[in-house]
Amino acid sequence: MSAPRGRGRRIVLWRHGQTAWNLEQRFQGTTDIELTAAGVSQARRAARLLAALTPDAIVSSDLRRAAATAAELSAVTGLPVTHYEGLRETYAGVWQGLTHTEINERYGDQYEAWRRGEPVRRGGGELETEVADRAAPVVLAAADKLDDGGVLVVVSHGGTIRTTIGRLLGLDPASWESLGGLSNCSWSVLGEGARGWRLTEHNAGSLPEAVLGDDT
Template sequence: MSGSAGAGRRIVLWRHGQTSWNLERRFQGTTDIDLTETGVTQARRAARLLAALEPHAIISSDLRRTVATAAELAALTGLEVTYDEGLRETYAGVWQGLTHDEIQSRYGDEYAAWKRGEPVRRGGGELETEVADRAAPVVERSADKLPASGVLVVVSHGGAIRTTIGRLLGLEPHSWEALGGLSNCSWSVLGEGVRGWRLLEHNAGSLPEPVLGDDV
């Protein structure tokens, strides 16, 4: 997906399929919500595309929505999924189960500060940097086990993926919000470069054409 064959390891960070709380715009956090029928269909479609990358390993959050998503890719590839609670979504305390409108109404200052990139314990829960502290090392350890040009698929959650990308790219935490959100069952791809990890694709839902003439 970086456009050059044998161009180093890649990490595909794949968000889970749709849930009913996604439709209702409820903050899920670590609440364990199942996929909708549409979410299962999304996972099956995306799995067919990601299987074409011939991944070497799949790791996943242990929440039901990610377990069900990862299972679709495992069924096609024959790979065993490794589950790790370190890949769970941000714990958001009293925000969990509330819609974004309800959060803005009840915790407006806290919500606005979070959107500005300030360190906020949303609902009394985790800081984004704490999510990165637990999730990024899980991804790095798994990536370290890949062969040259190997592909790791990480099945996780929108917020956890954003903080992990920010950490792996070496971005300052206040800028992580600049990484746009992921649609259900879309993914982002990091590629190994000479100066570390590099963002190759973001919020993708199809396999891209090779990148030709990069940086020229």
């Protein structure tokens, strides 16, 4: 997918703050886990930074950890938040609530196939391409409402953000994992150029800076 050319919009894809299951390294998926106190603090700090980008719109997953993170940016900017089920994390079926060790012990063959990068319905859940099928259109529809040079903040989840970036950049799904993960309350930025969307920041925790001398 690509956006119309020449409008100079930006999409900031922001992962939610820390949860108890993050600390325990449990697969959350669509389980509705709240932020920890540290996660709330992370969201407040990041919100103050992202507010400096003067966003024009905020959309968020409707799961509490993302919605609470988005609410911190809303409080600083005064912008409303629109929540979408389509921005939820990957549904991981029976893997949800289990640690990586527990998953490997119970579903070893499936776990190893996933680690090798094969398309896997983890725990009987969604494929990564199916997550992109539901999330990317939400992001593009919101971005299409922006004026030239507008900024959209998307508050979502690590897996969903990675698949959405991969889809918007037109990457082969087999290469999406090469994008790497996002830390809690870090973000990635897609900028709109003459040839569509381009990844300009990844797993950032500070404000984006201009790229000087790119490709020279």
